[in-house]
Amino acid sequence: MTTGDSTPARRYGIGARTPRREDARHLAGRGSFVSDVKLSGLREVAFVRSVVAHGRITAVSVPDDAEPGSVWTAADLAQLAEPLTATSTLAGFRAAPLPNLAADKVRYVGEPIAVAIAGTRAEAEDLAARITVDITPLPAVVGFSDALAHNAPKVHNDWPDNIFATTSGDVGDVDAAAREAAVSVTREYTMNRQAVVPLEGRGVIAHYDRSADRLSVWSSTQTPHMIREMIAILLGIEARRVRVIAPDMGGAFGSKCSLYPEEVALAAIAMKLDHPIRWVEDRWEGMVASTQARDHHYLVTAHAAADGTLLGVEADILVNGGAYSVYPWTATMDATMAAAMIPGPYRVRNYRFRTRSVAANKAPSGPYRGVGRPGACFAIERTIDELAHELGLEPYEMRLKNMVRPDEMPYTSVAGKVYDSGDYPEAVRQAAVLIGHDTWRKRQRGVPTDSRHRIGIGYGSCTEQTAHGCVEWATRGLAITIGTEGARLEMDATGGFTLSVGIKSHGQGSETTLAQVVSEVFDVEPEHVTVIHGDTALTPRSEGTFASRSMVMAGGASYGAARQLAQKVKRIASVLLDEPVEDLRLRDHAVVGRAGSLGYRELAKEFLFTPDHVPGIEGGLEATYYYRPAVETGAFSYATHAAVVDVDLDTGGVTLLDYAVVEDCGTVVNPLIVEGQIVGGVAQGIGSALLEELVYGDDGQPKSSSFLDYLLPGTTEIPELKIGHLRTASPNTVFGMKGTGESGAIMPPAAIGNAVTDALREFGAQANETPMTPQRVWTALRDAQDAMAPIAETVS
Amino acid sequence: MKPAAFDYHRPAGTAEAVRLLSDLGDDAKVIAGGQSLLPIMNMRLAEPAHLVDVTGIAELRQTTVDASGARYGATTTHMRFEYQLVPDVTGGLLSRMAAGIGYQAIRNRGTVGGSLAHSDPSAEWPTVMAALDAAVHVLSVRGMRRVPVRDLLLGFFSTALEPDELIVDVEVGRLPASTRWGVCKTARKPGEFAESLAVALMEHDATPRIRQPRLWLGAAADTPVRLAGTERLVEGHDVDAVTADDLVVPIAADLGADPGAGDPAARYVLHLHAVTVHRALRAVHEEVSDE
DSSP states (O other), X not given: OEEOOOOOSSSSSTTOOOOOTHHHHHHTTOOOOXXXXXXXXXXXXXXXXXXXXXXXXXEEEOOTTOOTTXXXXXXXXXXXXXXXXXXXXXXXXXXXXXXXXXXXXXXXXXXXXXXXXXSSHHHHHHHHHTSEEEEEEOOOOOSHHHHHSTTOOOSSTTSSSSEEEEEEEEESOHHHHHHHOSEEEEEEEEEEEEOOOOSSOOEEEEEEETTTTEEEEEEOOSOHHHHHHHHHHHHTSOGGGEEXXXXXXXXXXXXXXXXXXXXHHHHHXXXXXXXOEEXXXXXXXXXXXXXXXXXXXXXXXXXXXXTOOEEEEEEEEEEEEESSOOBTTOTTHHHHHHHHHTTTTBOOOOEEEEEEEEEOSSOOBOOOTTTTHHHHHHHHHHHHHHHHHHHTOOHHHHHHHHBOOGGGOSEEOTTSOEEOSOOHHHHHHHHHHHHTHHHHHHHHHHSOTTOSEEEEEEEEEEEEEESOOHHHHHHTTBSSOOOOEEEEEEEOTTSOEEEEESSOOSSSOHHHHHHHHHHHHHOOOGGGEEEEESBTTTSOOOOOSOTTOHHXXXXXXXXXXXXXXXXXXXXHHHHHHTOOGGGOEEETTEEEOSSOEEEHHHHHHHHHHOGGGSTTOOSOSEEEEEEOOSSOSOEEEEEEEEEEEEEETTTOOEEEEEEEEEEEOBSOSOHHHHHHHHHHHHHHHHIIIIIOOOOBOTTSOBSOOSTTTSOOOOTTTOOOOEEEEEOOOOTTSGGXXXXXXXXXXXXXXXXXXXXXXXXXXXXXXXXXEESOOHHHHHHHHHHHHHHHHHHHHHHO | OOOOOOEEEOOSSHHHHHHHHHHHGXXXXXXXXXXXXXXXXXXXXXXXXXXXXXXXXXXXXXXEEETTEEEEETTOBHHHHHTTSSOOTTTTHHHHHHHTSSOHHHHHHOBHHHHHHHTOTTSHHHHHHHHTTOXXXXXXXXXXXXXXXXXXXXXXXXXXXXXTOEEEEEEEEOOOTTEEEEEEEEOSSTTSOOSEEEEEEEEOOSSSBOOSOEEEEESSSSSOEEOHHHHHHHTTSBGGGOOHHHHHHHXXXXXXXXXXXXXXXXXXXXXXHHHHHHHHHHHHHHHHHTO
C-alpha cells in the first residue's frame, strides 16, 4: 500500500520498519492505565456537574449525613487552590479564569461544581446525586450569531462583549489584487464543533504521602511536567513536592495537553486526605467536559488571474472557543493557527485577515489533532476549487500552478511562516497518479444522467508546521514559549540502555522510535533500550507531547544524549583497547577498532565495576542533553490528499470510493509508525468531514453527547488508503525529521468537500459545511435545484 | 456512569420468573441481553431495584415450528436469526432484518423478546414483527395471554405489558410462497439505529406490478406505522413507474406530517422515508426478477 521506502543504514536505526514494541503488552492486555493503578486505601471520585449551560448558582447543598471529607465544593476548595488563568500577550486579550469548581456562575453543561468521594465510583455517584445544586438559568450564548449579537448575554460579565481576542493582518495589497483579478470568489465555510474522543478518557489519581511529603498525581496527560509545575503553582507549593506520572494511555489527540480543573481539584483535596483518590472520566463527561475542538466559520474571498495565478486572499475567521481559555493554549489558539494557514502552500503575496475568538456557553475548546488547520485547509482548499471551476481549470492544475516550488525553499509565506523544504507540487502530481485521476474522470463522465448517483474527485493540500520553537509560540501570544526537550541516556553495568524523556508517548509508539534513535548511534536492537517517559521524577524536564513535536524534539534530545554517551564509550574503549578514539566505530553491541573490539557489556562492566582499570576517564556512564533547534520556525510537513466519492442523490449519502495520500515528513524514522499515524489521522479527518458533530440546542444543551448521536468513523467508513511518501529532509532538524502526528487529520474535510462538490457541479450544489451529513448534502442539492428551476423556466 | 445498586435474580424457569415479577412489582425489570437496558441504567435513566435475568431459562430459548409458522423463544438472540440457526418461516426476512441490528457483539447478546419489550420504534424487530402481524405470548402469575405485536407497541419505550408480565415467545406466521418481501434500512452508518426503516410485503404475480402491498415504516413515529394510504396509491402500478418523490405526499399523509414543511430537517426526514419505502418496494421487485 505504500511506495518509496528507503533502505536504512542501521538495521534498527532511522528508517527501520521496526514493529511497535508497545503492542506486545497492549495486545496481551498487560498495559497499565490510570484505571489499573492499585493503591492501598484508594477511594473513587464522582463530580457533580452543571446540567445548565449558563446560570447563576444560588445554593450547593451537601447532605447532612455525608462523611467528613467526602464532599468538596468551591467554597472548600477556594483556600486550597487558585483558579487557572491562561494569559496571552495578544493585544486586547481577555482572560477568563477557569474555576476548579464553579462558584457563582456556571458557563457550560458539564462544568464541575462539587466533588463526591466514596469507596466505589457507583457509591460516589450515589453521593453526588444527593448533592443539590440550585441554579437560576440565564440565556445561553451558543452560536456565533448569539455571541456577536449587539445585546447578547455575556458569558463573562466583566467583558464588554463575548470576544476573547481579535487579531488582524494586511500584507501586500489585496485591493490591487482584486482590481487585477479576472475572477474573484467569495464563499462561507463552517466546520462544526467536535469532540476529541480518545479510546481512553481522562483519569486522575492524587495521593499525598505524608512521610515523604510528596504529592503524587497520576494523570492520563500528554504533558506531565507542565501539569506538575502548574499544580504546584496553583496549590502554592514548591514543585519539588509534586510528582506527576502519566501511565499507559489510550490516546489523547490533544485533549490531554491542557491543565484541567479535575487535576487541580483532586491534587488540592488529596493534600488534605490520608488516602489516595481517583477520578476516571466516563464517556458522558468526555463528551461534555473534555476540551472540544473546531467550531470555525470562514468568510473567504480569493482573487485569481485568468491563467489561474492566485493573486490575493481575504479571510474573516470566527472560532467559537467555548466558555474559558484553557491553559496554556488560550481560546485564541485555533484562530491564530487558522489565520497563519489560510495562505496554505501557495505563493500568494497579498493577504488580509481578521480573526475573532468568541466565548460561548459550551465546553472550552482545546487542541485537537491539526489545531486550526483542518478548518483553514477546508476553507482555502474549497476556495481553490471554486476558483478553478470559474476558470475552467482542473483543480489540481490550479494547485500545481500556485504552489511554492522546491527552488524557492526556504520560503517565507505571506503569513510569515518559513516553509523549510519540500516539493509541494510533486505531492499533487503523485496524488493524482496514485488515485488514478484520469480513470476516475472517465468513470465519472460515464455515469448516465438518469443515475441517482454521482462520482466526484477532490484534492486537499496543506503544509503543517511541526516541532515549532519558542519564536512561534511567542508570535501566537502564549505566556509560555515552548521550545526545548531533554533526554538522559544511561548505559548500565550489563551494557543495557535506559533512555529517559519527559515527553509522553500516548499511543504514537515513541518507545519504539526513540529506541531507534539510540540504535542509530549504538547499533543495538531496540529491545536493549528501555524508554522511560511520562514520570516527572524519572525524566528530564520537558514540555510534553503535542504540536507534532515529540519525534523531532525528543528525538533530537535523544540523539544529542546518545552522541555524547557514544563519545564517552569510545574514550573508555580507547583506553581498554589501546586504540585512538578516531579509529573506533560502534557496531553490533560493540566498540570496534582496527585491531580489537569490546562488547558494551564488557566495557560497562569494566568501567562501572572496576573504574581503576580505566584510568583518566571521569565517572558516570550517562549523558543528558537538552535540544533546542537552531531554527525555531519549525519543520513543515506537507501532503496532498485525493478523494473519490460516490454521492447518493436520493439520500445525500457520501461514500468514499478511493483515497490517496502523498506526504512528506522528511526523514522517516519508522515507516510503519508513520503510516499508522497517517491512517489514524485520515480516519479522524473522515470523521470531521462526514460524521462527527457536537450539536447544541439553543439553550446550550449538548444534544449529541453519546455514541448514539455522535458518530465516529469505523472500519466501514474508512477505505483502504493509498499512501505515497516524499522524503525531503528538513534542514532544521536532526536527521531531517519533520513531525507527522497531526498531518493525516488535516486534509480529509478539504479533499472530501471538494470531491462532493465536484460530484454535484452539474446541479450547482456545494459542500461548504462539515460534517457533510446526508441531510446537508441533500439539502444543498435540493436548494440548488430549486434555485436553478425558475431560471430554466425563464430561459425556455 | 455506573448503575445504582440493584438486586439480581436469575430464575431457572418461567414460573419462578413470573412469581418474582409478581412479588417485586414495579421495582423489578426483566433483563435478557441487556443491550438497551444496561446503558440506560449506567446513565441512571432507569434505576430498577431488582433485575430479573431470564437468560438462564432454557424454555425461553426454544423454538417450535409447524405448518402455520414458528414460535421463537423470547431470548432467541439476533445472531441466531441472522445465521438462521432457528428456522426462518419468512423466506429470509427475519434473517435479513436481524443482520442489520447493531454490531455483531450486540447481535450475540440482544434478544427478540427484549427488543419488542423495549419498544424502540427505530429498532428492527418492532417494525418487521408488526408488518408480519406477529404476536407475543405473555406469561404472568395470572396465566398466559396472546398479544399481537401491533397491539403490544404503545409508544416510545411503552408497551401493553403489565409490570409483572414476561414475553415467553414470539409467534410468526409462515409467509405464503406467493408473498414477497423487500426491506430497506437507512442509517448514517452500518450498525446505527435506522433513520428510516421500511418493510414491504406484496403478492407475486410475475410482473412488475405492485399487488396487495403492505407497507410498514419504522423510525418515523412512536410506533411502527402502516402506510395504508401509500399502499392504496401504489396498488396496481408498475414499480418502475413510481418514484420516491411520488411517495412524499402519501407518506406524509400516513404519518400526519406536513409535506410542505419549511424546516430543512423535517423536509429531509420526510424525503428519506419516501426514498426508503421506494427502495423497499424496488427490493421486492428485484428479488422477484432475480428468479
